[in-house]
Amino acid sequence: MKVFLKVWRQAGPDVTGRLVDYTADNVSPDMSFLEMLDSVNETLIAKGEEPIAFDSACREGICGTCGVMVDGRPHGPDPCTTVCQLHMRRYKDGDTIVIEPWRARAFPLIKDLVVDRSAFDRIIQAGGYTSVNTGGAQDANAILIPKTVADEAFESATCIGCGACVAACKNASAALFTSAKVTHLSLLPQGQVEAKTRVVAMVDAMDENGFGGCSNEGECEAVCPKGISLKNIATLNREYRRALLS
Amino acid sequence: MKVLRALSTTVGSKFLVALTGLLLVGFLIGHLAGNLLILLGGDKFNAYGHALITNPLVVPAELALMALLLVHMGKAIAHVLRGRSARPEAYAKKSWAGGPSRKSWASTTMALSGIFLLAFLIVHIATFKFGPYYASTEAGVRDLQRLVVEIFKNPLYAAGYVVAMGIVGLHLRHGVSSAFQSLGLMTNGVWTARLLNFGLLLAVIIAGGFALIPVWVYLFL
Numbered sequence: 001m002k003v004f005l006k007v008w009r010q011a012g013p014d015v016t017g018r019l020v021d022y023t024a025d026n027v028s029p030d031m032s033f034l035e036m037l038d039s040v041n042e043t044l045i046a047k048g049e050e051p052i053a054f055d056s057a058c059r060e061g062i063c064g065t066c067g068v069m070v071d072g073r074p075h076g077p078d079p080c081t082t083v084c085q086l087h088m089r090r091y092k093d094g095d096t097i098v099i100e101p102w103r104a105r106a107f108p109l110i111k112d113l114v115v116d117r118s119a120f121d122r123i124i125q126a127g128g129y130t131s132v133n134t135g136g137a138q139d140a141n142a143i144l145i146p147k148t149v150a151d152e153a154f155e156s157a158t159c160i161g162c163g164a165c166v167a168a169c170k171n172a173s174a175a176l177f178t179s180a181k182v183t184h185l186s187l188l189p190q191g192q193v194e195a196k197t198r199v200v201a202m203v204d205a206m207d208e209n210g211f212g213g214c215s216n217e218g219e220c221e222a223v224c225p226k227g228i229s230l231k232n233i234a235t236l237n238r239e240y241r242r243a244l245l246s
Numbered sequence: 247m248k249v250l251r252a253l254s255t256t257v258g259s260k261f262l263v264a265l266t267g268l269l270l271v272g273f274l275i276g277h278l279a280g281n282l283l284i285l286l287g288g289d290k291f292n293a294y295g296h297a298l299i300t301n302p303l304v305v306p307a308e309l310a311l312m313a314l315l316l317v318h319m320g321k322a323i324a325h326v327l328r329g330r331s332a333r334p335e336a337y338a339k340k341s342w343a344g345g346p347s348r349k350s351w352a353s354t355t356m357a358l359s360g361i362f363l364l365a366f367l368i369v370h371i372a373t374f375k376f377g378p379y380y381a382s383t384e385a386g387v388r389d390l391q392r393l394v395v396e397i398f399k400n401p402l403y404a405a406g407y408v409v410a411m412g413i414v415g416l417h418l419r420h421g422v423s424s425a426f427q428s429l430g431l432m433t434n435g436v437w438t439a440r441l442l443n444f445g446l447l448l449a450v451i452i453a454g455g456f457a458l459i460p461v462w463v464y465l466f467l
Contacts (some may be wrong), residue, residue, distance in 0.1 A: 008338075019338055072341035077343055098339040105332050154455045168343055170354075171329030173256070203257045212332030213256030216424040217353045222343035230346075231433055238430025241256045244249055 001027050001093035005040065007052055008100045012108055019098070029089035033076060034066060036088050037099075053112040061225065064160030067167070068113045069100040073162035074223045082162065082225040099180070102163050104172035106210040117163050119209040120177060122135060126205035128181040128196035130190045142187050146176040156184035158226045165220035171212030176220040178206050179236035180228045186239050196243040203240060256328065259321045264317040264425035271422060271448065273311055274414075278455045285462055290393035292382055309399035320358070327355050335389040348442075350418040359417040366410045373397060407460045415453025422448050 003024050010017025024040050031039070034056050041051035044220065057065035061082040068083055070076035076086040091097065107115040145153075158182075181200050185191030191198070195210035215231055221230045252258045253414030280298070284291040298304060342349055352359075374393065384390035398404045432438040 006338075013417070061458060068368070069339070071336060072337060072339040073343060100337055100339070103333055103335050103337055105334055170333075171325075172332035175257075175331070203255050207255050209254075210332055212329035213260055214327070214428075215325070215353065215356075216420075216427040217349040218262075218347045219343045219349055221347040222347035230348075231354065231438065234427055234430050234432040234438075236430075237261065237428055238433055240252070241261060241430050244252045244258065244261075 001029065001088070001091070002028055002095040003036070003088070003091055003094070006098045007113070009052070009112055010101075010109060011050075012111060014022065017109075017112075019100075024195055024208050027091075028042035028086050029087070032059065032084055032085040032090045033088065034084050042232055044207070045134070049228050053110075053114045054112050056084055059084040062160065064162040067099075067102060067162040067164055069167060070104065071098050074167040075162075075225050079222070080225055080227045082160075087223075092236045103165035104163075104166050106172065106174065106199070107163060107166065113177070115163075117161070119211070120163065120174070121159050122209055123174065123205045124181065127194070127201040128185070129184060131194060132190070145188060149187055153187040154179045155183050156187070156228065156232055159184075159224075159228050160226055162225060164223050166224060167212065168219040168223040169212070169215075170219070171215055171216070173214045174209070174211040175219075175236065176224065176228055177231050179232035182239055183235040186235065195239060196246065199243050200238040201235065203236075256325070259325055260428040263321045263325065264428035266314045266321075267421050268420055268425050268429075269314050270311070270318060270451070271418065272451050273314075278452060280457055281350045282455065284391060284394060285460060288389075291389055291391045291394075292384075292389060296387045299388065319364070322357070322360060348420075348423075350420060352416045353424070356417065356420055357415050361415060362410075362413050366413075394459075395463055395467050398460040399467075401464065404460035408457045411457040412454045414456065415449045416451035418452060419446060421445075 004017040005022040005024060007022055009020045022040055022044075025043075027036050027039070027231050035056070037052060037054060044051045050149055053067060055065050057063045059066070061084060064082075065083045067075060070083060070086070075081060075083045078086055094151060097153055101109055101113045102117075104115075106119040107117055115209050159177060159180035161177060163177070166172050166174050168173075182202060184204055185198065186195045216230075216233070218230045221228065253262055280294050281291075283294050314381065371458050374390070374397075377397070380392045381387075381388040382392075398407070423442045426432055426441040432441055
């Protein structure tokens with residue numbers, strides 16, 4: 001099949017970009033969305049043109065490297081799916097697809113569809129860890145954790161840090177990302193020791209990096225490829241309130 | 247100092263927006279309960295109005311409400327402006343996510359409905375609190391019922407008031423449940439569903455209750 005693309009092309013951070021029209025011929029419905037872009041790039045390279053820059057690594061939906069806006073929705077139309085796991089069978093012959101980079105002040109554009117998401121790393125550096133004493137390894141299961149709590153913490157820990165939440169949010173807020181990390185760690189005994197300083201430091205880092213605040217609309221939850229729930233943001237708010245009032 | 251600084255972050259600011267918003271909703275519930283006395287008769291309504299105006303606590307209460315409103319507006323406006331500056335370049339194409347998202351016409355128009363409500367509030371206070379003074383048959387008691395009836399007998403004012411209450415409902419439809427989220431009360435699924443429904447119910451009761459008054463006055467008084 002054949003699909004028409006409108007792809008954001010921008011040679012670098014300081015030049016103006018624009019949507020450029022491309023036609024992807026001979027698209028197989030079995031191709032992933034990124035394989036379709038690969039095939040477009042091959043034709044561009046063959047013609048001596050600059051290929052479309054986009055991020056990807058594992059291509060199996062677990063690493064969080066890929067991510068573009070597809071027709072105004074991060075990672076495309078399917079719920080709980082990264083764009084590398086979106087397949088061309090979702091489209092029909094003659095469709096037009098608009099592809100843009102994540103847009104946020106905190107995610108400056110590097111080239112075409114590639115943005116710099118190191119702001120997320122700085123949020124993690126501010127508190128997304130637990131301090132442990134070095135020395136001999138502790139006995140396994142020395143600290144017992146109820147299964148329900150472990151499951152809940154694990155659900156929050158499945159965040160892959162792709163940035164779709166920021167891309168979807170009208171305020172470009174990093175609340176869902178930050179809250180997933182805060183929730184994951186605050187549920188577990190190892191993380192509770194630093195719970196209060198962590199939530200304050202991570203919220204400060206979120207603000208310092210230029211993300212907006214949360215409007216509680218939940219667009220982030222709806223587009224999250226890992227289905228991270230808005231409950232996490234409520235937990236962030238609760239943890240922040242506790243840190244504030246003590 | 248630590249608390250003040252924490253209340254100036256994005257999370258702390260929304261905490262304040264939520265807290266002041268819910269307190270203002272609390273005022274609306276009291277205001278509605280008092281106003282509904284007009285359905286029971288002019289005497290009861292005027293007696294309630296008299297008790298309210300002559301209470302020495304009314305001025306401090308008014309100042310407190312004004313302070314709540316200023317904090318609510320100031321923090322909400324800052325939140326909107328910060329959100330805008332966090333995305334300097336707009337998407338060429340952006341669609342609503344759908345699915346579990348709570349994004350609605352109510353949530354996307356909070357700033358607009360808020361600005362409208364401020365304008366409404368000014369007109370509302372000028373019309374009633376600072377409106378013409380009618381003396382009732384009882385000495386020293388203001389005949390507020392006469393003023394209310396006179397104003398709501400004007401079909402334009404009555405209809406405009408009903409529309410304004412629709413916008414109150416729209417603002418609260420997102421605002422009330424959003425406040426519970428900002429206060430960190432929606433951390434479990436059962437309570438989240440309950441609080442979302444409660445927010446909707448409260449919005450309908452408050453907007454519907456206030457809208458009932460001009461309709462009642464226009465049709466029956």
